[in-house]
Amino acid sequence: MTRMSIDEQVALLMQGTEYGDETLRRTMEAELRERLQEGRPLRVYLGVDPRTSDLHLGHTVPLRKLRQFQDLGHETILVIGTFTALVGDPSGHLMGRALMSPEEVEANARTYAEQAFRVLDPEKTIIRYNAEWLSRLTFGDLIRLASHFTVQQFLARESFSARLDIGDPIFLHELFYPLMQGYDAVALQADVQIGGTDQLFNIVVAGRKLQEAFGQRPQVAILLPLLPGTDGVRKMSKSLGNHIPLNTTPEDMFGKVMSIPDEVMPTYFKLLTRYPPQRIAAIEQGLREGTLHPRDVKMELAREIVSIFFGEEAAERAEAHFRTVFQERAYPEEMPTFPLSRPQPLVDLLVLTGMAPSRSEARRLIRQGGVRLDGETLSEVETIIQVDRPRVLQVGRRRFMRLVPAEPE
CATH class of the missing domain: 1.10.240.10 (Tyrosyl-Transfer RNA Synthetase)
Structure with missing residues (x-):
């Protein structure tokens, strides 16, 4: 175990957490302190659903927190949601998640674990797949799990209530997800679970309640905010184009x-x-x-x-x-970004990026020496632009665009 004091450990492990409720935050901090004072390695886990194979920095936020527990000498478990991913977590989504096949989940799970080890120490990480225990539950088991909750509890969640308000469907299988994730905590007999703020219901309500029902001490919830993307406003997401991928240069x-x-x-x-x-x-x-x-x-x-x-x-x-x-070339530190998926004629690129209002204006700018790439003047109208690394396209003195390689589909 670490030589850090209990106060230092609590400060580190609670750093960056967000609960949306000060009373809940104080409760979780007090429970964490209580368990640390027992002087034993805690069982700490992070569950991830491999619904994508391409991770970005936003995905690494809970991994970084798990690594902190790891470095402090605790037992750290990365649960790959090979069963929960079949349903998909409805948290934070205003429409139902598409069902995935077991083959898609398995393929993503392999790449997810591989990328996670860029943050975690593989020698100190226990990998578990929740199909190990969830696939063995009977229909009778599911009835018993469901008996601890009301439909009103589930429908009061923001992602469900918003869909009800606009008349969008809520499918029955989506209600199973919190039960499944909550049972993960029971199966692991977890001391601590790490997750995003969108997981509050799954971790604090479902997980802790089911552990109590099974005679276990309810887990400590370590909740982390969703990382803002490069725009600084919306959460980091590949679909929004504001992400920073791990598989890049x-x-x-x-x-x-x-x-x-x-x-x-x-x-x-x-x-x-x-x-x-x-x-x-x-x-x-x-x-x-x-x-x-x-x-x-x-x-x-x-x-x-x-x-x-x-x-x-x-x-x-x-x-x-x-x-x-x-x-050294006096470019501004902040500029818009344009992903380029294939070689593009310079004239077309100027129009696509909005740096020229028309193809004729783009040709005029090029001929007059007003277009530069990485500081070099582009004087040929027929120039083709391709990027294998970030490059800066400049028009005049004040218009800049960072060209980056587009993410593969």
Whole structure:
């Protein structure tokens, strides 16, 4: 076990948590402190449904919290939801999730675990698949699980109540999901479960209640906010185009982190870095007092995040690349991003990105030397643009666009 004091452990493990209710937060913190004082390794788990094979930084937030428990010497379990993924979690969704086949789930599960080990220590991580216990439940078992809840409890959830209000259907199988996730905690006899704020009902209501029904002490809920994307407003999502993928280059990850708005930097430090609370507090104070420049802090943040996934040397190379391409050529730190999936004629690209109102205007700008790529003037109208790394397209003195390789479909 760690040499950190109980107070230090609690501060670290509660860092970045969000409950939406101060009483609940205090209750969870008190229960966590109580269990840590027992001086034994806690059974801590994170459940993930492999409904996608491509992870982004938003997916790593709960993984980073699980790693903190891991580094403190606790028993850490990554539950791959090979059974829950067949249904799909309705939390936070205003429409039903598409059903997945077992083959799709199995294929995604393999890549999910592989990418998770870029955050977790594989030698200290126990991998479990919830089909091990959920597939064995009988219809009678399901009736007994369901008897502990009311339909009103389920329909009061925001994702369900909103659909009821607009007349959209709620399918019966969606109500099974909290029962399934709650039973995960029972099967594991968990001390702690980690999840996003959208999991409050599944973890706090369903999980804790079912554990009590089975004679277990209810688990501590460690709830984390959803990471904002590169726009700084909406949650990070591939479908919204504001995500930072794990399967990318160090240079691309560095550049994308540098594109986030200054105001979300503290959130990124708390949810994505290995920094202790005291160091993050000092950074926030420096930003408030003006003793730290936001650009320098963001460079530190990008370097830390890239080093987590690619190592220190790759982070140094990515930083050097960014300085060369973006700083030494006096590019703005923040600019819109345009994903390019295939080679594109320059004239068409200028129109597609909105940097020229028409093809004729695009040709005029090119002929007059007003278009640059990474600082180099493009004077040929027939130029074809392709990108295998982030590049900067510039029109005139003030219009900039970061071109990035598009994510594969």
